[in-house]
Amino acid sequence: MKYAFLILLTIVLFSCNQKTDQVQVLQNRIDSLKHEIEEAYKPGFGDFMSSLQVHHGKLWFAGQNQNWELADFEIHEIEEAIEDIRKYQKDRKESQMMTMIEPSLERIEVAIDQKDPVLFKKEYIELTNTCNSCHRSTDHGFIVVKSPDGPPFSNQEFQLLDKD
Ligand code: HEC
Structure with missing residues (x-):
């Protein structure tokens, strides 16, 4: 036992x-x-901003060429980049502030839906002002974005080749 x-x-x-x-x-x-x-590896806040810069630039040329489908696509790319910033850069206080450009994006979408180049230009300038206003309020006032003078890439066609 x-x-x-x-x-x-x-x-x-x-x-x-x-x-x-x-x-x-x-x-x-x-x-x-x-x-x-x-x-x-996780892209930094600045990496996401560089991606925003690219789509912001392409958006301008899409709108200037009245390539509305491409403009709509670029808006969605910008929205995705904002979502990624909020997801992958949670620790940065600026990430929560990213929603400040959403109203501008929505207004550009209205211009795109209406295929209105004048409204598009006005709203694009508003968007750019909002980008810069965040830069200023986060001590990055030295980063100034503007409407681009020349296409950001020479290997992409912004004009609609076939309007059918
Ligand atoms: C909510 C605040 C905020 C908004 C909105 C914002 N940015 Fe920024 N941006 C920043 C901050 C903060 C930095 C500095 C990033 C860092 O610390 O690396 C920055 C940096 C940049 C840079 C510099 C990147 C580099 O490495 O040279 C560019 C270009 C830029 N932003 C473009 C834009 C564009 C275009 C928009 C609008 C479509 C925009 N930003 C909207 C906060 C913002």
């Missing part, structure tokens, strides 16, 4: 020990995954 008890105790202790080993293995795995996530 005494031996049976001792054997049982040994089995219980052994399995408990095995459990703590398994917990430790899992904990190590979690720690290493956490480390991998922390080290994973």
Whole structure:
């Protein structure tokens, strides 16, 4: 009886020990995954801004050429970049402020829907002013965006080649 008890105790202790080993293995795995996530590449706030700059530039030429489908596409690219900023740059206080350009984007969309180049230009300037007003209010007033003078890329056609 005494031996049976001792054997049982040994089995219980052994399995408990095995459990703590398994917990430790899992904990190590979690720690290493956490480390991998922390080290994973994530674009910085400025990288997202450079992407905004590209789409902001392309949007202008799409509108100037009355290529409304492309203009609409560029608006969505800008919206996606804003979503990504809010998702991947949560720690930056400016990320929450990104919604300030949404009303401007919506008004440009109205101009695009109405295929109205004059309204488009007016709303585009408003959007650009909003970009700069955030730059100023976040101590980046030295970053001034404007309507572009020349197409940002020479390897993309902004004119509608086939208007059908
Ligand atoms: C809510 C605030 C905010 C808004 C809105 C905003 N920006 Fe910025 N932008 C910043 C901040 C902050 C930086 C500095 C980023 C950094 O710390 O790297 C910046 C940087 C930039 C840069 C410099 C990137 C570089 O590396 O040279 C450009 C270009 C830029 N923004 C374009 C735009 C455009 C275009 C818009 C509008 C479509 C816009 N931004 C709207 C806050 C904003």
